[in-house]
Amino acid sequence: MLIRSKTKTVLLASLLISSSFFSQAHNVSEGYQKPTDPLVVKNLENWQDLKFGLFMHWGTYSQWGIVESWSLCPEDESWTQRKPEHGKSYYEYVKNYENLQTTFNPVQFNPQKWADAVKKAGMKYVVFTTKHHDGFAMFDTQQSDYKITSSKTPFSKNPKADVTKEIFNTFRKEGFKIGAYFSKPDWHSDDYWWSYFPPKDRNVNYDPKKYPERWNSFKNFTFNQLNELTSNYGKVDILWLDGGWVRPFRTIDPNVEWQRTIKVEQDIDMDKIGAMARKNQPGIIIVDRTVPGKWENYVTPEQAVPEKALSIPWESCITMGDSFSYVPNDNYKSSQKIIETLVKIISRGGNYLMNIAPGPNGDYDPVVYERLKEISVWMNSNQSAVFATRTVAPYHDGNFYYTQSKDGKTVNIFHLDEKTNYEVPSTLHFTIPDNFKPKSLKVLGLKNKINWKQSGNIIKVDLPVERNQLKYSTVIQISE
Structure with missing residues (x-):
């Protein structure tokens, strides 16, 4: 090449x-x-x-x-x-x-x-x-x-x-x-x-x-x-x-x-x-x-x-x-x-x-x-969560990867596990960027309302049974 x-x-x-x-x-x-x-x-x-x-x-x-x-x-x-x-x-x-x-x-x-x-x-x-x-x-x-x-x-x-x-x-x-x-x-x-x-x-x-x-x-x-x-x-x-x-x-x-x-x-x-x-x-x-x-x-x-x-x-x-x-x-x-x-x-x-x-x-x-x-x-x-995005700290934390909208009002969190076939966990815990105050959260690809809770700069997400329809990754979008 x-x-x-x-x-x-x-x-x-x-x-x-x-x-x-x-x-x-x-x-x-x-x-x-x-x-x-x-x-x-x-x-x-x-x-x-x-x-x-x-x-x-x-x-x-x-x-x-x-x-x-x-x-x-x-x-x-x-x-x-x-x-x-x-x-x-x-x-x-x-x-x-x-x-x-x-x-x-x-x-x-x-x-x-x-x-x-x-x-x-x-x-x-x-x-x-x-x-x-x-x-x-x-x-x-x-x-x-x-x-x-x-x-x-x-x-x-x-x-x-x-x-x-x-x-x-x-x-x-x-x-x-x-x-x-x-x-x-x-x-x-x-x-x-x-x-x-x-x-x-x-x-x-x-x-x-x-x-x-x-x-x-x-x-x-x-x-x-x-x-x-x-x-x-x-x-x-x-x-x-x-x-x-x-x-x-x-x-x-x-x-x-x-x-x-x-x-x-x-x-x-x-x-x-x-x-x-x-x-x-x-x-x-x-x-x-x-x-x-x-x-x-x-x-x-x-x-x-x-x-x-x-x-x-x-x-x-x-x-x-x-x-x-x-x-x-x-x-x-x-x-x-x-x-x-x-x-x-x-x-x-x-x-x-x-x-x-x-x-x-x-x-x-x-x-x-x-x-x-x-x-x-x-x-x-x-x-x-992919196009017209930019980097945001912490960029990468364990199995989580981050991007944000160019106006900084939306943060996208990708969960990967890199197994042969991606398995969606029932619960996810992840860090959010400093000084980011989320008011809404959704999982892309799922229509159901998502239960989530914030404690400090950690968010816990409970994923519904429908999560099993997700392939390759789970993508969470949070907005201020």
Whole structure:
């Protein structure tokens, strides 16, 4: 998927994240800078209301059912392993991988089916991989013929061949905010992995300072593709830039293992890119992952949830299955696990960007739709405790997790027990926030009047027999 790192980085002391979080694949940047552009500030505030988003990794690699892009990278890591049947040598493998373009024909592609299912499940924004590290464009770029709309690609004859346009238009029509994932490194480009040298690792394989004309050519190529995405595809709300090793050398954090592999300057000129993107899309949120500064408008922990509330905008990107890309017979998380993860994330002030990977036929696995349908039932009852909420102390206390309305007049208390199947207790005792004086209490999803009693800052709730109809959690809403 993304950065693919396993080690620790230094954080702002205020971020208070556990060592288990450090060990995950992505590191939160030190030195967050709050945006100053009023439109960006407003859009970021609106984005924090959305809470639940859809991530989609999709490309030619889905035909082999392998991890996205990374098998092209000549690093000896678990996610870069190549299957012998796909090529006996590295160069044969690359040739066969790139030849997947000539067989990619996802004829079941129907973005309306996706939008309908995820909208019912409560998702409110989408981030789609317009181009991953392998360089294959899932949009109609004019900078390269390595794209889904090329005559080399069978799907180019389909009226929906520009899948980025189809996805963005469909989801936008359904009220979603639109995010364009884009990889800054491009392993197909001869101006990034120059064919004169063999690639050594994920980084550029020559010294840009020694060959400035070649690096400038790559910078122009990247700028032009991002200009296309932010000019030709309607309203884009988020530009989600991956590949954090393409960065100014001065920004490298030596405490992070994967950043220590960066040996040369890879400044892509984010000021120029950012100014262009904001000119094309005023107020667009830009996420230059792991590169601290004014172009990382929110941070993006990957496959992990911080154990404490963060004071800055953030989003956990986590897979519904085990993989970011399509893998046959993937192990999909249960609906209960997904909802528990959502509750933990929003109680700590974050958004949950859940990845679902389409297969080579252009559709999700059937089990995905089952999960989304189950989540939608829970969301129908509990959405008022999820969306447009903010953090409130004590955030998390035992099995209880808290959110509050933005006006502070309503507090939501989620009870989880994280057993295989959630069991609703007959009585719940929980702490309420300091100085909060509840006048009414209800259990979302139950119509019966609820008996409750307050003693100091503790509330006791007696749940009726009908409680057994609740699934995954009990959500209590108290109001002043």
